[in-house]
Amino acid sequence: MDEAGNPKLFRKKSDALKAARDAESDVRNGRHxxxxxxxxxxxxxxxxxxxxxxxxxxxxxxxxxxxxxxxxxxxxxxxxxxxxxxxxxxxxxxxxxxxxxxxxxxxxxxxxxxxxxxxxxxxxxxxxxxxxxxxxxxxxxxxxxRTPEKAITSALGALLVAERTSLLSGRDDEFVLTVSTAYTGMRWGEIVGLEPEYVRPSAIRIEHQLYELDSGKLDRCPPKEDSYRTLGIPPWHSRLLTEFRQSRTLKACDCHGRKYFFSGYGIPNGQSAGGVTLKDVAARSGVSTGTVSNVLNRPERVADATRHRVIDAMAELGYQRGEATGDAAAHHRRSGFATWLFHPAATGWYPAKAPQPRRPVPVLAEPWPGVPARGRGAESRAEASWVPVARKLTPHGLRHLHKTVMEDLGTPPKLMDERMGHLDGSVQARYSHITDGMRQRLMDGLTDVWEQSLDARLALHDRSPVPILDRLLVERAAGVATVPQLRAVGA
Structure with missing residues (x-):
């Protein structure tokens, strides 16, 4: 048979016999x-x-x-x-x-x-x-x-973005999460999947990550490319994590039955206080989640038959619409955190979401740097808006920032690769090794960078409406030591 599947014809019997022997050889050797x-x-x-x-x-x-x-x-x-x-x-x-x-x-x-x-x-x-x-x-x-270079910011810029994310959420959690990302270079899945037992007095151990699937579920899996590693943290960072952990009561999530160091913000997207989601209602009534949202917010846009079917599904499932209770969702979602907290903090603008266009974050001028105005008529009550810190900065850009800071501190490539979870298979990498002295110099360098960012923030204003940052600024201004000995964070 030829490549088209048709019988092959030979002019001579010897040619046919040779082709047959070759075919038998291919069969015996697994090449057929x-x-x-x-x-x-x-x-x-x-x-x-x-x-x-x-x-x-x-x-x-x-x-x-x-x-x-x-x-x-x-x-x-x-x-x-x-x-x-x-x-x-x-x-x-x-x-x-x-x-x-x-x-x-x-x-x-x-x-x-x-x-x-x-x-x-x-x-x-x-x-x-x-x-x-x-x-x-x-x-x-x-x-x-060539693609555009990833946007980064300075250490002060990272501190300002962390402060703003906390102001937008109304809690300290996002400040600690953002600072930790900038000073460890952890991937998003790794910091969302960080469990308390792996946060220790002088290091963070990376054992798992939470990967967000298209279904909306978070898969608890090994870190990318099995990049298990231990990240040293300076004393100031250890204290920050310890005090944050001691101020929180962690609850096990429903999806994995485990406690995580950082929880999400607000109730899960599209979920009522009873736990039934818009997606559940949409599946029961055979429509999209957008249609369910229209039934709740713009019922005149939905056909009567469809609207009644959605309402019946809500009744069957026990969906109860209500305002967010303030109970934290089990986990941050990448898109939700980036879109509604990190992006507005970095750029000073909320993204477009129908029917509203892209718009500045409305803030009250006092206390500095401005507290976001909330509720109906927020724009009319606002006295100012934030100027951009870094227009194209993303959460992943903080990982790039960490690598850049290490480069600026003269950190050896072997230690940078270990910290970032990268693997260098070159001969040069095999013949270089990490010493305790290298690690200590990096910790000292990160401490200097942190203290310089606090000093720069103090030069802008000596207080902050974010409680955890306000305490740090007051201590820094008074010259109080901020690195006492602390017990293990996960204890």
Missing amino acids: RDPKLGHETFAEYANRWYGELELAPSTMQNYKHHIEEHLLPHFGDLTLKQIDKSEVQKWMLAEKAAKYAVSSIKTWRSTLHVMLVDAMDEGLITSNPTEQKRGRGRRAGRSSR
Whole structure:
């Protein structure tokens, strides 16, 4: 049989016998492949390929998204042998025309590349059309692949953002979380998944992370790339964490049955005081959560039959609408924290959310730096708004800040990689080692950076409406030692 699945014809008997012997040899050595397999569609192959994977839930989720949202719409009906370089190029141009970021398209292409490498290993195709020689087909070489540098801020900027997140939430939790991110470089999943037992007097141990899946559930899993590590913390940071922990009564979450160092803010999104969510109501009534929200807030926009069906579902499930009780959700959500706390704190602007446009954070001028005005008519009662600290700063930007601070302090690369959870497989890295002296110099350097940021904040104003920061400023101004010996945080 040829590659199209048709019988092969030979002009000589000897040629046919030789082909038969070669085929028998391929069978004995495991090289034989059914020619028809190469003609299965990409959709068929993708279902089979994905079904055989056994990877972390986060990776499985990402692959599923890449395949279903970006690969199947273009390649799904094509056979594997029909996917060539021109088809891949056509797909990339279509994605660019749809205004997707170049970096995102590159990620989806990498997933396609991995899939087709496995198809080659199965003998389904003879070459991988996603292979691209360096610089080939690019107008400007490397420059066309460069993305904007991640926005960071200064140590003072991180302190101001931490203060503002706390003012927006009305509690100290977000101040401690933001400062801890800036001075440890922890990933978002690691700091949200931090358990009290791993916060010790002089170090934080990274054993788990909470990865947010598309379903809304948080998967408790190992840290990224198994980057288990111990992060040293200076005495001032230890005291900050200890006093924060001693002022909180932690409750086990319903999803994992475990206590976490940082809790979320307010009741879970879309949830009533009784625990029934908008998503539960939507599933019961067979509509979207947006429709349920419209029934609650803009009923005139919903058809009578649909509105009655949603109302009946609320009654059956016991959904009770009410104001947030102030009880903390079990965990922060990445998008909620970034959108409604961190972004307004860093930029001074709330993002657009229909029907409201993007707008400045309305604040009362006193006490400094301004307390957000809340409730109906907040804009009319506001006396000022915040100026930006760093316009494009994100929570992940604080991780970049930590690496930059370590570079500025002259921290050895081996220690920086350990702290960031990175792995350097070079020969140079294998021959360098971390000493106690290196660690102590880093702790001393981080202490200097922290104290300089407090001094800079004091120069702006000597008090703060955030209780935990106000105490630190008063102590700093009075020259009081802020590093007494403390017992273990998780005790």
